[in-house]
Amino acid sequence: MTGLIDGLRDHTTLWISPHPDDVAYSCGGVLAACAGSAPGLLLTVFTRSAWALPKRLRAAGPKVISARRAEEERRYCRARGLARYVPLGFDDASLRGYDDDTELTADPAADPLRDRIAEAVAEAVAELRPTL
Template structure:
């Protein structure tokens, strides 16, 4: 049985960005692992870190990340994820990025989180030995996404088994956003038709109750936004229907390409 490891900086990135592909692989008998990096509860947040929860209508005493982990668990149960991993590391607002603008600046020199992430992820990869790894492109340049992209080479030679997903909703709001320059240079688009899986993806995204208002304008808008976006993604590559579009190296194994696209190797 083949295994796909979906690597998510935050507790929602995989769902929003490539939940349709996750559903597609699961329906085809794959083992699916969802691994999220920045998931730690931080007691007594203050300043900008506290504002990140109060601006979503949550009281200061609420354990915001505990709520988000529960949302992630609900998504995993709905999508029948086989392996759910949280690496228990702090998000950027708890690492000295003290404003909304600071979240979208290059990683600070004193932010050593990348090495710690590698320490947490290396044993997960060694245990699961995935046939396919799905990682963000860091569209939008959120520093947590950038850190994940830039640590990938330290995790081993995964280029022939990695798909780089388009970080959503950044890809919706910033259609011209470019991938982080740390991505390999020889990548080309790989289009996955998720028309059949789109309703399931939308339902999965609504599990992230604390996020859909801020990111989409409410639960009712999730379906409208994602349906239109994935239709545009397909059309941009000369396809009909609804697509999630990845970047893949020329060396992507033909059997993986066929499993994703139904196109013969």
């Protein structure tokens, strides 16, 4: 693990998160170990959502939920010393007609957003110019 962390400190690392908090939960320990030592960037793809915990927040609607989750991402970036937060603004499955079952079984190749998302991620990578 030490070699990984040392390597990350030598790069501008782009962390790509499907949804708010995914990087925090999946890579949080590594980010905490590197905090402030390299200019990390966080790109979050699906930033508009009707999904939230606690469940009672879901009654507030997608606008409130999305704003709350975006603020959580910004706070996380500040706490971990990430230099920039880039929200792509795509609707997640909860706003595109999927439920818990169809979200897991849908064919990714048939998703109408697939190409737009790939282009948006590629454009962001080109603009941000991370070294890792």
